[in-house]
Amino acid sequence: MNFEWLGRQFDNIVFLLGWHVLLAVTPLILGLLIALPLGWWAHRSRRIYPLLVGVAGLLYTVPSLALFVLLPLVLGTKILDPLNIVAALTIYTVALLVRVVADALDSVPEDTVQAAKAMGYRGYQSLLKVELPVGVPVICAGLRVAAVSNVSLVSVAALLGIPQLGSLFTQGFQLRFYTPIIAGIVLCVVLAMILDGLIILINRWLTPWTPKVVAS
Secondary structure, X not given: OOHHHHHHOHHHHHHHHHHHHHHHHHHHHHXXXXXXXXXXXXXXXXXXXXXXXXXXXXXXXOOHHHHHHHHHHHHOOOOOOHHHHHHHHHHHHHHXXXXXXXXXXXXXXXXXXXXXXXXXXXXHHHHHHHHHHHHHHHHHHHHHHHHHHHHHHHHHHHHHOOOOOHHHHHHHHHHOOHHHHHHHHHHHHHHHHHHHHHHHHHHHHHOOOOOOOOOO
16 A cells, blocks of 8 residues: 555545545435335335336346446436436435335234224324334345445446546556555445444434344
8 A cells, every 4th residue: 555645645535535425325315215105105006016126126237337328318418427327326226225115114014004093093194103113124224235335336437437436446447556446445345334334323213112232
């Protein structure tokens, strides 16, 4: 590791890290907001479930680089517009979370749903106050996978010239200099771990009734 180079490039690395966070987290939030109603729809309709889950699975198999290139044609944006990356990763996040949300709602015990109805909860009230809170652990587990996946996929956008940590990889390969590559890998891993930890904390905050594991 060339620490002198890291010192000279510190401001640029922070700039790239900021963009990486923005491009990874924004689709995660947007994807969750879109996946929640779609997952609820799949949960409510057994006819719709296989269609939504099947389409979501197909979307997730589309190569990320191909999607980054095709989206400008659909959105009317330029190839270097970060909006393309946000849109593509939002699609991947939705594709991953639709089934997760549906399965999370399916995991809510029927006795719990019936008890909510007996207490006067109807429709969206039962969904927001009972079913979604009970399904939070399953949804957060899916979010953890999506978060790590987004951090990884954002790096591919460096091939299109979008600034983020992946730019360190291309710079290192072009210069045959390993310090930028190692720095990029370490920062991506650390960022993924931080996002994963934040989701775990949010899960614990939203489910205070769940038992905490005490180390012996």
